[in-house]
Amino acid sequence: MPPSSDLKFLGKRIVLGVSGSIAAYKAVGLLRSLVQEGADVSVVMTDSATRFLSPLTFEVLSRHPVATDLFAAHQEMLHLTLPEQADVIVIAPATAHVLAKCALGLADDLLSTMVLGATCPLILAPAMDGGMWDHPAVKAHTDVLRSRGVTVLEPEEGPLASGREGKGRLSEERVILAAIEAQLRPRRDCVGQRVLVSAGPTQEAIDPVRFISNRSSGKMGYAIAQVARERGADVVLVSGPTALEVPRGVEYVPVRTAEEMCKALTSRFSRSTAVIMAAAVADFRPKRPSSGKIKKSGMTWQNLELEPTEDILEILSRQRTNQVLIGFAAETEAVVPHAEDKLTRKGLDLIVGNNITAAGSEFGSDTNAAVLIDRTGRVTELGLMPKRALADRILDAMLALGPSSKGSARKPPGRA
Numbered sequence: 001m002p003p004s005s006d007l008k009f010l011g012k013r014i015v016l017g018v019s020g021s022i023a024a025y026k027a028v029g030l031l032r033s034l035v036q037e038g039a040d041v042s043v044v045m046t047d048s049a050t051r052f053l054s055p056l057t058f059e060v061l062s063r064h065p066v067a068t069d070l071f072a073a074h075q076e077m078l079h080l081t082l083p084e085q086a087d088v089i090v091i092a093p094a095t096a097h098v099l100a101k102c103a104l105g106l107a108d109d110l111l112s113t114m115v116l117g118a119t120c121p122l123i124l125a126p127a128m129d130g131g132m133w134d135h136p137a138v139k140a141h142t143d144v145l146r147s148r149g150v151t152v153l154e155p156e157e158g159p160l161a162s163g164r165e166g167k168g169r170l171s172e173e174r175v176i177l178a179a180i181e182a183q184l185r186p187r188r189d190c191v192g193q194r195v196l197v198s199a200g201p202t203q204e205a206i207d208p209v210r211f212i213s214n215r216s217s218g219k220m221g222y223a224i225a226q227v228a229r230e231r232g233a234d235v236v237l238v239s240g241p242t243a244l245e246v247p248r249g250v251e252y253v254p255v256r257t258a259e260e261m262c263k264a265l266t267s268r269f270s271r272s273t274a275v276i277m278a279a280a281v282a283d284f285r286p287k288r289p290s291s292g293k294i295k296k297s298g299m300t301w302q303n304l305e306l307e308p309t310e311d312i313l314e315i316l317s318r319q320r321t322n323q324v325l326i327g328f329a330a331e332t333e334a335v336v337p338h339a340e341d342k343l344t345r346k347g348l349d350l351i352v353g354n355n356i357t358a359a360g361s362e363f364g365s366d367t368n369a370a371v372l373i374d375r376t377g378r379v380t381e382l383g384l385m386p387k388r389a390l391a392d393r394i395l396d397a398m399l400a401l402g403p404s405s406k407g408s409a410r411k412p413p414g415r416a
């Protein structure tokens with residue numbers, strides 16, 4: 001056994017899902033390798049999987065009871081506690097049935113219910129015979145899952161259990177282990193990047209007690225800051241008031257108003273390689289905030305005069321040397337045209353549009369379904385995914401765009 005410091009998965013908690021494929025026996029070898037590399041593995045089997053192999057085998061090798069039954073596990077609420085504690089969930093082998101359930105969000109057993117509650121990365125290693133992999137339904141489910149950021153490994157070609165030849169063999173163990181390692185060991189591809197992230201709402205005072213604000217939770221910006229840091233960037237997080245914990249290793253600049261946020265960002269802008277404006281900055285603030293508390297006098301409040309706040313993105317766009325500028329467009333309808341318009345008006349390199357009325361993308365949720373539009377006009381629709389996974393996709397796009405220049409942002413059609 002290698003010395004413990006060399007163990008690839010030391011201290012990592014992995015849920016290994018096993019479903020009813022003839023390749024289920026290969027999960028035994030996978031489990032052994034994971035345990036040998038220091039992982040703490042909990043195995044969840046589908047009912048069909050138990051027809052192929054006894055849970056006892058996995059129990060002995062994982063040194064944990066094997067969970068199979070959603071209802072037998074109700075006291076520990078395993079469908080919630082297992083994914084909460086897991087660093088990664090890997091389902092190997094994943095049947096066509098499991099693929100379909102994950103894609104459709106069906107939850108009729110412990111494994112599928114657990115997948116729905118998970119925010120950690122999910123890896124599926126499909127195995128299937130007789131041309132099932134080529135069926136349009138399986139392809140559609142695979143596409144949906146990949147668009148949500150799920151890793152669906154490509155099965156291998158070769159002799160199948162039925163004696164036929166074709167694509168459907170479970171990926172080799174080393175391929176599955178590499179996929180797990182890739183998820184557990186964050187990439188370091190943002191080293192050298194200095195990323196300025198804004199997050200949360202701003203608060204614009206009416207008087208010393210009251211303010212105008214919005215429903216932003218800050219979760220998206222904090223996820224970006226955290227993932228960028230994990231990927232090696234130097235990160236400054238300029239944040240309005242939130243209830244979130246500041247990610248480790250990130251320089252934190254708390255602000256309250258749009259004006260403070262603007263100052264914090266513009267003063268740090270020249271030292272940055274990229275700015276990601278995930279904050280929901282107030283568009284208007286009370287023109288004459290009262291220095292004393294406004295009394296409830298029994299009268300109706302006729303007017304609260306508002307003035308526009310600083311247009312931070314526009315200011316940054318003007319100050320830009322070669323920083324990549326990334327903005328957000330939270331819309332309630334026509335997301336793509338509105339986002340494209342904002343991208344062009346503000347001279348951005350990338351815009352992340354989302355419909356805040358869509359299920360799973362509301363303010364405060366842990367997931368988001370976004371569309372990415374870059375300065376070349378490329379539109380990438382992403383499915384619903386955890387905000388951490390979306391943060392990764394935004395950072396991938398940031399790196400792919402490379403340094404910006406004043407002239408490289410998209411011009412409105414027909415204009416010089």
Ligand SMILES: Cc1cc2nc3c(=O)[nH]c(=O)nc-3n(C[C@H](O)[C@H](O)[C@H](O)COP(=O)(O)O)c2cc1C
Nearest residue numbers: 019020021022046048049095096097098127128129
């Ligand atoms: C001998 C045998 C082998 C099977 N192998 C596979 C397989 O490799 N892949 C697959 O998708 N289904 C396979 N099936 C069908 C699944 O077991 C079946 O669809 C089952 O409902 C899957 O349940 P689960 O996804 O909940 O585990 C096999 C069935 C039998 C009887």
